[in-house]
Amino acid sequence: MPNVSVNGITIDDTFAEAFGMRATAIIITAPNRKWARQAAITMTGFATSVIGCGCEAAIDVELPPSATPDGRPGCRVMIFAMGTDELQKQLLNRVGQCVLTSPGSACFAGLEGSAELKLGSALRYFGDGWQISKKIGGRHFWRVPVMDGEFLCEATTGLTKGAVGGGNFFVMAESSAKALLAAEAAVAAIGLVPGAIVPFPGGIARSGSKIGGKYKGMIASANEAYAPTLRGVVRSELGPDINAVLEIVIDGETNDAVAAAMKAGIKAVIELGPKRGAVRISAGNYGGKLGKFIYSLKDMLP
């Protein structure tokens, strides 16, 4: 099938290729929205890619007081990693250093999964013997004394082995400003999709990569086919009208969540139109040989 054009935007006849991952979610609450977000943003800092951060994490959705276990404003945070052990380590380090420390915070399970990860049942040792165990309505909590009262933390949270990482699409535009506007529109739309996160800065990656490189030890390196400054010197994927490419990388709780997020993001880019935003949408893959999950762009159109 040849490339198609929707609302003046060219959609490449290609697909995004994604991998199975392990994922978990927690709900962080605080006395107000500002501090719930602060704890969530702090614990999801330096969590853009498993290549160098150990995990990929971001706020999934913000929760109103009516939707949290303690009736305070909250955020649902999702964390993705390649293995259960690494996910457990990242979860405890990040909640221990960034949520336990944040004023007024509390932490609850955000996922019912096939297995459980330790949360409060490990962090309780901060209590140095003064921690209190409470079972309320079948849920197990730990209360750890801290300097502004108590840190309430659910003992465990769920783990899913059905998560998907690496769903993606490229937003390609005539200028950096137009590419950024289109990518921002996509990120805003994906923010409303439950169970999907965009872990890169503000949801956007400008250094989309290929696997490996010419230097020893590089897991990923410049994707020169999509670098506009190399258009004349390498076999480029870019036509003369493209001067900026931004990638939206999506991790989802399920295959369906990734597909829903890709659809929402691509719809937003198409609605913005080629004059203000992107003129072309493509996606990254490895020829279909490596990933278990394939998202064909033509299936993701609105």
Next chain:
Amino acid sequence: MKALTFTLVAEPPERLDLSPLTPERLAGIERRDIERIQIGISKHGSKVGDIFRVAGNDPLDIVFEGGSARLDRVAEGMRGGSVRVIGNVGAQGARAMRGGQLTIEGNAGPHAGSGMRGGRLEVTGNAGDHLGAPLAGELAGMNGGVLIVRGRAGAFAADRMRRGLIAVLKGSGDNAGSRMIAGTLVVAGGTGEMPGYLMRRGSILLDRAPKSLSPSFVECGAPESVFAAVIDRHLIAEGILKRPLLGIAPQKYGGDNAVLGMGEVLFPR
């Protein structure tokens, strides 16, 4: 299937041991055989058929129509299904219960829910002394499950409680939560003297300041408490209370420092 119904014909001539009449122990037994089960514990030796008119056939849904303070050990050791008593019961109702639901639409005698490990017991009237408490010689009292008394409870409610939730809504007698090992006791409507006497761990949640506490309790401030918010919401969601008990920053007293001292008495300021 219709609920297996035991209708009380007249006031029993003796104390009765109703522990054989649970969903587990009646499963697969014909009505004729049920009527022959001995439940009297004196020389009368009353059988089920002498005391009750039996109808229905679903042992997972048992109803006692009519109650008496002589009906002891109702639903003892019950593990599942539902038992409903329309009337009062005697001692040790739901003793060592492990699952299912027992509803007593009347008053319960002493040792109701004694040694409970699971399930839900609801008493719409009052309960006697030693609610959820151990019998003499036992090390721990209630060890799990939910016990709700809509009326008043006697002295030593939640004595030696170890796990689970007890909620008493119209006040309790003296020494509520005495010797608690852990778990949660909620008392609305005021307690008697010295709640939490010799408690080691556990939480006693009150709707007002206690009129007295053992002198080995210490004041522990009133910081904002997410635990208070979570338990308040749980009690309302479960239909136990209609409005929050503790609020966001309850006053805490810690004790009993005559023993381990890791328990707490919380109440709104």
